[in-house]
Amino acid sequence: MYINDPQFGNIVDFDQLRQSILHLYNALLPDFDMHRSLQVGTELYGDEPDVMIAAGASMLAWMTIIAAGEDEIAEELKDSLFTLGWTEEEIGSDLLSASTRAAPLNDDPDCVDYHLKGRKWLINNSYHADYHTIVAKTDPDSSGPRSLSIFLVPQSSCKNWQRLETHVLRRMVLTSFDIDGPGRLLGKVGHGLQILQRMAMPSKYQCAYVGINLLNEAIPASIEHLSKKRIFNENPINFSNVLRQMYNIVMGAAVLNFIYYRALALSASNFLQFHGVMLKSWLLLRANELLGQNLLVVGSKGFLADSVIGRNAIDSFVLPVFDGHYTINTLMTAKHAKRYLGARRRANVAERMATLRHGLAGSSSGDPIRANSRVLRNPDFFDYAGYIEDLALPIDLDARRIVTSVQSLTDELNHRDLATDPEHRYKLGALLHWMEALLAACELWKATEEDEYLNAVVMQHNAFVNQFNQVISESALGTGFLPLMRQGALRNLEAPRDFLLRLYRVAQQFSSPREAMAK
Incomplete structure (x- = not known):
């Protein structure tokens, strides 16, 4: 090569x-x-x-x-x-x-x-x-x-x-x-931008695919390294602080894996553009962060030239800017805020779960080059809070309060003539991405029936809340802050390596049609 x-x-x-x-x-x-x-x-x-x-x-x-x-x-x-x-x-x-x-x-x-x-x-x-x-x-x-x-x-x-x-x-x-x-x-003549827009949508999926592969190389490599290295006559993976950090990284990367393959499974729908934009901006930025954290946990060996841990962390920074800066993609999402927050259509949980579980085995991409761009610009959003309620998570996640709070935030931005300001358009687009990531984490739990992923849901909820509260704080807005949720306790583990790798593999099952069909 x-x-x-x-x-x-x-x-x-x-x-x-x-x-x-x-x-x-x-x-x-x-x-x-x-x-x-x-x-x-x-x-x-x-x-x-x-x-x-x-x-x-x-x-x-x-x-x-x-x-x-x-x-x-x-x-x-x-x-x-x-x-x-x-x-x-x-x-x-x-x-x-x-x-x-x-x-x-x-x-x-x-x-x-x-x-x-x-x-x-x-x-x-x-x-x-x-x-x-x-x-x-x-x-x-x-x-x-x-x-x-x-x-x-x-x-x-x-x-x-x-x-x-x-x-x-x-x-x-x-x-x-x-x-x-x-x-x-x-x-x-004069149709260049239109041609580029037709072509560019698949690039968002392709860049995200490379980003996911970088994660899927580096994180298992870190788990293996921390399970073999010796410090104070012990493997670092057995130290509670190291285990907690790797647990958080695995949970975050599991959600990113699922978000990518979820977007691919649904790419024949009119959500192609909405999900693609989120992949190119939000997902790849999160991959940067996780790969950086992963490198810091591993330490000096990750900086060696032959280590995928450090190499992938560094290389990942090129992906969000490969075909246009990530801020442009996030600004594109902000225009959906009113429809995203106000949708009333009730989505069918069973149908979406069937698509996600079988997704790659039976899905097609929908040919984004020849797709109707007007349809792609107007995805068929559904009742966000109602759908999360229908997923029946066994935790106290108040999705309706989330929707109401973000609506209040957008109303205040409009009232203060800030809604068209680039800073606040970007922040609003980013908040929608965080909301969609929380929705995906809920679907990850439902699709896998893995209760450990309830903590992934809580992590995504708290990450969204932190972003939401930061917007209010930075702009001195009057909209009320949202509270955090408590995770389930991380239990004592006899085999942390096997536990972490198993959790990661569960989220990756959607990358394989055979495994998805066998689920």
Whole structure:
């Protein structure tokens, strides 16, 4: 998977990647089976994040061609490596300020041949790619969503590559480079942003998949290490403080696993976008935190170069910003607040449990590239508190108070003219993510019938409450604070290693269709 390149050192073997990537493209289409394509990626590239992200970037760029309606070009170039040529150094994720220009080569109104000129920055695969999907403007004075177009640019139109060294994923090759040459229009002029939005949704699931794999490598490795290491003639896992920390980490990671596979199982529904946005922002940030805590518990050995514990903690920071900053995704969620909090439809617990238990065995992704974007922007929310009540948890969780309190908070923000302020829009979007995580934790308990996960529910409740109370405190709002809940006691354990690993495996069962069907 890696080679020692005379120019770049130890990097991804892009020639090997080019030879295998066809299998990844074929796994995705024609049925648009996202989970199958991710499984094929794991089979081909293991759990190596440098290679998986390099392959994922090429696949997403190839999907951009399909999102533009250029299926014949996509089929013809299936043996090629691609890049996502979006970002420029001065603008970051503000694509509408792109300075790269595209001029038609003739006066034909249907002309698809253009000359592109500009510079792109922080582009993965770019030095070794065959083609680049480039965001550019045909009118330098234009602005707004219809100012962008997408072009397919061959490697021969690019020059002056400069590698950008990074602190993360150091075996990838990210560069800045100049474009000065021919390219082909993909789709229609001015439809670039629409094409990117169609393509970008699967990327949220793919980035989350890598993040979950980082967790699932590092946390069991920590449990094993703490079960073998000796301090004061004892294994650290047997110390109550270490066990408590690892218990909390396992509980948090179990919920993240379930949230990911829950989103995938429901991705054929109109919740595709809502869940995808949460994966790309909330879930990946939580993965960062858990991997960091996991590294601190393990200590010095986690910093060694051959340790997945430290490597995964560091590499995880790239994922929330891979295709747009996590704040943008959270702001997208804030617009759902009124409908999310006010929904009255009663969801059927038995139907959702059947979907979640069998999810990956019988689900399909719903083809997000060709899905109706208007439907995806308006998911069919249901009565949040009523659903949690119907789950019949044997703990005193007051979901109605949660909904009422968040509604009171939004009312106060509106009254104080703060609801459109970016700070409070972000905070409101984050609170909805925390509420959805609590809902997922409740479903995790119901779907697994594992009573230990009642503590995971309490942890998610308390994490939400802390965020909610912090919003009130920071903005000096009058909305009342919410109280915390008490966890069940962590019992004395004779075999803490086996206990922690079993809890983690229970949450991971939803990643396997066979295990899910056998449940």
